[in-house]
Amino acid sequence: MTATSGYTVETLRWKNDAIEMIDQRLLPGTKAYVRCDTAACVAAAIRNMVIRGAPAIGVAAAYGIALEARHLKAAFSGQFQTGLDQAFDLLAQSRPTAVNLFWALNRMQLLRRSLSPLEPFEITERLLAEAHAIHKEDIRINQAMGAYGASLLPDGARVMTHCNAGALATAGHGTALGVFRSAVAAGKRLSVIANETRPFLQGARLTAWEMVQENIPVTLITDNMAGHLMQTGGIDAIVVGTDRVAANGDVANKIGTYMIAVLAKRHDIPFYVACPLSTIDLTLETGADIPIEERDINEVKGFRECIWAPEGVSIRNPAFDVTPAELVTALITEKGIITNDRLMAKELKSVVENSPA
Structure with missing residues (x-):
């Protein structure tokens, strides 16, 4: 058997304004994606082992915050902030051992607080950009670690x-x-x-x-x-x-x-x-x-x-x-x-x- 390095596993992906994650409970028999567009859905996916592994959980949680912000962006500022608080709490409770979950949520929280004077729409766009950045950074980190x-x-x-x-x-x-x-x-x-x-x-x-x-x-x-x-x-x-x-x-x-x-x-x-x-x-x-x-x-x-x-x-x-x-x-x-x-x-x-x- 000849080893190659051309196969790419797309564990999670941003598609059509939602995050899609391989349902790892079904592998190896079936390769299927679960689609989430709310923090509650992402938290359930983490808790139920649809997605697992500390770095992947962290990336998914970051997207969970961005998704909740997208749902709340039309709300008044107070409702927007309260809704985000609830999303952070929900995701933090999804799994207790993997520290990357809390690392990613803390990074999103620090950004959110720094943007508090802005309108919900602007905060939402910045939170999504940060989730994308965490996603890309994780791949770069893994490649450096691998070398x-x-x-x-x-x-x-x-x-x-x-x-x-x-x-x-x-x-x-x-x-x-x-x-x-x-x-x-x-x-x-x-x-x-x-x-x-x-x-x-x-x-x-x-x-x-x-x-x-x-x-x-x-x-x-x-x-x-x-x-x-x-x-x-x-x-x-x-x-x-x-x-x-x-x-x-x-x-x-x-x-x-x-x-x-x-x-x-x-x-x-x-x-x-x-x-x-x-x-x-x-x-x-x-x-x-x-x-x-x-x-x-x-x-x-x-x-x-x-x-x-x-x-x-x-x-x-x-x-x-x-x-x-x-x-x-x-x-x-x-x-x-x-x-x-x-x-x-x-x-x-x-x-x-x-x-x-």
Whole structure:
């Protein structure tokens, strides 16, 4: 199989005065778009996993604010501002762990406040322009991150990833899978090992689908096979994404990531986290402060119409876990590589604030 880099996943798009998002619940069997023209619709799409992945959630939320402004622009100024306040609150409640959601909403809020003397129509146009800018910036950030990350992978590397940190989790290109795409575009031969990622199967349904579309060799495994492959020498590196990084470098990512990081440490395999700077939350001292979302127990009972758990059983469904900074070989950002020695020296704040553009 020859790897190529010409396939483009259009995770979300602005079309006919609305935002359209691939319904990721239907992949890989059906590729269909959900159309939203209100903040409430976008919030529901985020909450129900139509769109997922921290960067993609942030972009969608920015569009949600712009869409609500378009609905309210004919209202009196007071009604316009009150309606926007409600939209910000609604979107902020859609998912608690992904910090990009709050980063994007804060950026839209700061702009909105700076424009408060203007008429609603003018504010609306500026908010939509800002949402478009956030969309385009995310793709540029992922491409820059991919180029840095590609330098860490040797030619012929067998790389494991967990969940989906691809184009589907972003506005395009991807974070962890963006590293793979960039490495292939640079002429490196890679093979990807995708963990299926219970219980929502993002690895099996989404990561495997993306790699197949792009003809990048991919092997799907169940999550509990990861240790065996590391032990038998089948893995050269691990690259994952993240939904939030605390100030000390602790990383929150899809449930199961911590287990993989521990195994990687045991087997002396580098464990890299592809991390846009917008995902670093300097307001939280450690990973213990990161809110962990508990999702619907029906996701663990079965999948779609197939139910395998007995009625009456107690179920837990934390969607994320936290990997301590000492298990992270490096963070891959759009401004360069933050190595573990810098994380452990508590330099993350200065790296984030002082990195050259």
